Amino acid sequence: MNATIQVNSKKYKVDLNKPLDISMPLRASKSNANAWYIGAPEIQPVEIDDWVASVKKGASINFNTIQFNPHAHGTHTECVGHITEKVYSINKCLKKFFFVAELITVAPELQGEDYVISKQQIQFLLKRKMPQALVIRTMPNTTDKKSRQYSNTNWAYLTEEAAEYLKTKNIQHLLIDLPSVDKEKDNGALLAHKAFWDYNGTLRKEATITEFIYVPNKISDGSYILNLQIAPFENDASPSKPVLYKIE
Numbered sequence: 001m002n003a004t005i006q007v008n009s010k011k012y013k014v015d016l017n018k019p020l021d022i023s024m025p026l027r028a029s030k031s032n033a034n035a036w037y038i039g040a041p042e043i044q045p046v047e048i049d050d051w052v053a054s055v056k057k058g059a060s061i062n063f064n065t066i067q068f069n070p071h072a073h074g075t076h077t078e079c080v081g082h083i084t085e086k087v088y089s090i091n092k093c094l095k096k097f098f099f100v101a102e103l104i105t106v107a108p109e110l111q112g113e114d115y116v117i118s119k120q121q122i123q124f125l126l127k128r129k130m131p132q133a134l135v136i137r138t139m140p141n142t143t144d145k146k147s148r149q150y151s152n153t154n155w156a157y158l159t160e161e162a163a164e165y166l167k168t169k170n171i172q173h174l175l176i177d178l179p180s181v182d183k184e185k186d187n188g189a190l191l192a193h194k195a196f197w198d199y200n201g202t203l204r205k206e207a208t209i210t211e212f213i214y215v216p217n218k219i220s221d222g223s224y225i226l227n228l229q230i231a232p233f234e235n236d237a238s239p240s241k242p243v244l245y246k247i248e
């Protein structure tokens with residue numbers, strides 16, 4: 001199934017039969033990716049008295065209750081409501097689902113005791129491109145990202161200057177394969193989140209941050225059409241399913 005997508009005067013051809021899924025599966029397992037010091041996701045059949053809602057246990061259906069945290073357990077998309085007292089819901093902030101996206105690969109650089117993604121690195125890789133969405137794959141990109149236990153690891157993060165740069169480039173949607181665009185332990189500073197959403201200026205209510213993606217190595221850097229879908233939770237964040245389509 002082929003589609004031609006026109007954005008202003010530019011036409012992009014994509015093959016909808018060739019989706020490139022950059023989300024992580026969310027599993028009820030200790031080996032599911034995890035951050036923020038909580039346990040693993042749980043998926044359990046409902047139990048009422050002696051009845052267990054599992055076909056294996058004699059019920060006519062499987063009927064599971066799921067317990068998880070969108071920020072801690074996998075690919076999720078969040079809006080500015082993640083850091084504001086006022087309630088903003090991702091289901092109300094994200095109202096369009098197709099975007100022109102650029103995928104870049106960055107090796108975070110050592111700054112003091114931290115690894116960071118700098119403005120210079122992004123500037124160099126983006127050149128003069130002005131995509132609506134930026135997808136950042138960090139190096140090294142091993143498959144253990146899908147099961148990594150990130151708590152207390154001081155993962156790499158985006159500098160405030162880099163996030164500010166993305167805002168000035170008018171990038172609306174930022175996607176990254178780390179648990180957060182910010183430093184794990186920053187005493188609540190959340191500098192990159194705040195710079196990207198213009199927290200101290202005019203809130204960018206339509207801008208979103210998607211964290212905990214996984215971009216397989218077989219997908220090369222370049223321009224794509226991104227389909228960014230969430231589950232319709234009225235909450236600051238929802239599990240999400242970003243899918244790329246190569247521009248032919």
Ligand SMILES: N[C@@H](CC(=O)c1ccccc1NC=O)C(=O)O
Pocket residue numbers: 036071180182183184185186187188189190
């Ligand atoms: N970096 C923050 C903590 C933080 O961002 C956070 C803590 C617990 C659960 C989620 C968090 N942030 C992102 O989703 C801090 O050190 O205060």
